[in-house]
Amino acid sequence: MIKKLLFAGSVFTMLSCSESKQLQSTSSHQAETQAPALKDVYKDHFSIGVAVSPQALKTDEAGLILQHFNSVTAENAMKMGPIHPRENEYNWAGADSIVAFAQRNGLKVRGHTLVWHNQTPSWLFVDKDGNTVSKDILLQRMKDHITAVVSRYKGKIYAWDVVNEAISDKRDEYLRPSKFLEIIGEEYIAKAFQWAHEADPDAQLFYNDYNEINPVKREKMYRLVKSLKDAGVPIHGVGLQAHWAVNEPSRDQLDATLKQFADLGLKMQITELDVSIYPKEHDARERNPEDANTVYTAEREQQQEAIYKMSFEAFRKYKDAISGVTFWNISDRYSWLDNFPVRGRKDYPLLFDKDLKPKKAFWQVVKW
Numbered sequence: 513m514i515k516k517l518l519f520a521g522s523v524f525t526m527l528s529c530s531e532s533k534q535l536q537s538t539s540s541h542q543a544e545t546q547a548p549a550l551k552d553v554y555k556d557h558f559s560i561g562v563a564v565s566p567q568a569l570k571t572d573e574a575g576l577i578l579q580h581f582n583s584v585t586a587e588n589a590m591k592m593g594p595i596h597p598r599e600n601e602y603n604w605a606g607a608d609s610i611v612a613f614a615q616r617n618g619l620k621v622r623g624h625t626l627v628w629h630n631q632t633p634s635w636l637f638v639d640k641d642g643n644t645v646s647k648d649i650l651l652q653r654m655k656d657h658i659t660a661v662v663s664r665y666k667g668k669i670y671a672w673d674v675v676n677e678a679i680s681d682k683r684d685e686y687l688r689p690s691k692f693l694e695i696i697g698e699e700y701i702a703k704a705f706q707w708a709h710e711a712d713p714d715a716q717l718f719y720n721d722y723n724e725i726n727p728v729k730r731e732k733m734y735r736l737v738k739s740l741k742d743a744g745v746p747i748h749g750v751g752l753q754a755h756w757a758v759n760e761p762s763r764d765q766l767d768a769t770l771k772q773f774a775d776l777g778l779k780m781q782i783t784e785l786d787v788s789i790y791p792k793e794h795d796a797r798e799r800n801p802e803d804a805n806t807v808y809t810a811e812r813e814q815q816q817e818a819i820y821k822m823s824f825e826a827f828r829k830y831k832d833a834i835s836g837v838t839f840w841n842i843s844d845r846y847s848w849l850d851n852f853p854v855r856g857r858k859d860y861p862l863l864f865d866k867d868l869k870p871k872k873a874f875w876q877v878v879k880w
């Protein structure tokens with residue numbers, strides 16, 4: 513007990529005053545509920561991360577992060593739109609504050625993301641007259657962006673999602689039609705890895721994508737990552753987003769997915785885990801009358817609990833291949849799923865409720 517207090521005391525000295533208070537209040541809450549820390553439960557297996565905003569780090573959610581997580585990802589702050597809003601202007605404030613929080617508190621940082629078809633800045637694909645830029649110009653812009661961002665956080669960000677979601681969701685199409693693909697061609701992917709590696713040779717570089725449990729999509733992800741690896745491109749791992757739901761994945765589907773990527777011989781991380789209380793949908797859509805039913809019923813809660821339990825059983829089975837599991841958002845106060853696939857439909861996909869208390873699913877994840 514004394515050891516624990518001394519340890520806690522030494523940790524507090526590294527925190528800002530408000531972070532220290534937040535951690536203390538969360539610790540007394542922990543004592544009440546006897547909740548073990550997620551990061552301690554899994555310390556011999558993989559890191560436990562969480563996607564954050566700079567704002568959340570100034571609230572009581574910071575205490576919860578320090579209690580349970582040993583890795584953070586910026587939910588939005590490092591995406592190209594937010595961090596590079598104009599060609600000659602970077603907006604470092606949000607990303608810097610997340611990295612500083614992590615450094616003060618001894619957390620690892622995953623970088624997300626360097627090249628993605630979404631949340632791009634409006635200037636990226638056009639010249640000053642609004643005409644589409646040439647292949648050479650877009651390659652140069654990509655290189656400048658990747659070099660600037662990766663260099664700034666060299667040695668502070670241990671892993672990067674270099675390319676996000678480059679695979680098509682259409683059955684018979686390999687790569688997603690995007691401006692990057694249209695203007696540059698397939699080589700934009702390998703180039704991104706090469707420039708990220710040049711900027712920080714020690715960073716672990718990942719290809720990251722969603723709907724990895726679907727056999728058709730999974731096969732294409734596997735093909736892409738394997739072809740990059742075989743071509744000698746500096747790629748070190750595959751990120752499985754794991755945006756799941758009450759009705760998926762099945763145990764067999766998940767097992768087959770983890771097995772296939774484990775066999776690649778690269779690192780594997782679960783990068784954006786959440787379990788929606790609604791059946792899975794992959795495309796944004798208009799609201800319909802049934803969407804008014806956002807009650808977090810006992811049945812929905814139970815189905816979600818079962819998916820979390822089964823998922824962590826699978827993660828433990830493949831623990832030698834998995835190096836990190838990151839949740840996409842902190843607590844049910846806020847999730848990106850509140851606005852996807854339907855705007856304004858509240859979801860409850862995480863392990864902590866709006867009061868930051870561990871949910872039933874949390875207990876499944878820590879008890880084994």
Ligand code: HAH
Nearest residue numbers: 587676722753755784794795796848
């Ligand atoms: C992820 N895409 C992104 O990687 C992440 O950056 C974002 O914050 C949330 C989810 C998942 C996705 C999507 O955005 C659109 C359609 C399908 C899946």
